[in-house]
Amino acid sequence: MNMSKQWYAVTFVMAFATYWMVNLLLWYPWSISSNLGITLMLTASPVLWGYVIYKCLKKYRGRSLIRGALWVSFIFISVAVVGDYLFFGIIRNAMSALYEPTTFYGYAFLFSLPYLIAFIFQKKMKQTETIGRSDYLIFGMIALISILALLVIIRFNLTL
Secondary structure, eight states, X not given: OOHHHHHHHHHHHHHHHHHHHHHHHHHHHHHHOHXXXXXXXXXXXXXXXXXXHHHXXXXXXXXXXXXXXXXXXXXXXXXXXXXXXXXXXXXXXXXXXXXXXXXXXXXXXXXXXXXXXXXXXXXXXXXXXXXXXXXXXXXXXXXXXXXXXXXXXXXXXXXX
């Protein structure tokens, strides 16, 4: 697989895993207390998204970091929109709760985050990281564990 196809693939896998990991992180606390869920959404989630976006941009070897940020934005937003439709619309049957203004604020934040990270860490991005099988394996396992845990929690209505 050539570098660019490999970068797109690993970026997709990392976005997919992060989406489901963040939902797992938020789902259980949010079911206990919406204030706890909102607090985690505004603190822990941006840190996780930011870290993974940073890792994706560090692996980008294109000439323009802004172009890399554009692709990361596009991939992460696509995963979030489709994932939200699947998770909230199909799995949870809560489509009416999905398309609130806060959802679109979240999408806007996720869209702008790669540009912000590229700007802040511009000098660190000059030294790129390689893409390895461990990237796929680690993030693939995170995605699988997160999805399975969410399905078990929802299916069996697990609570404290």
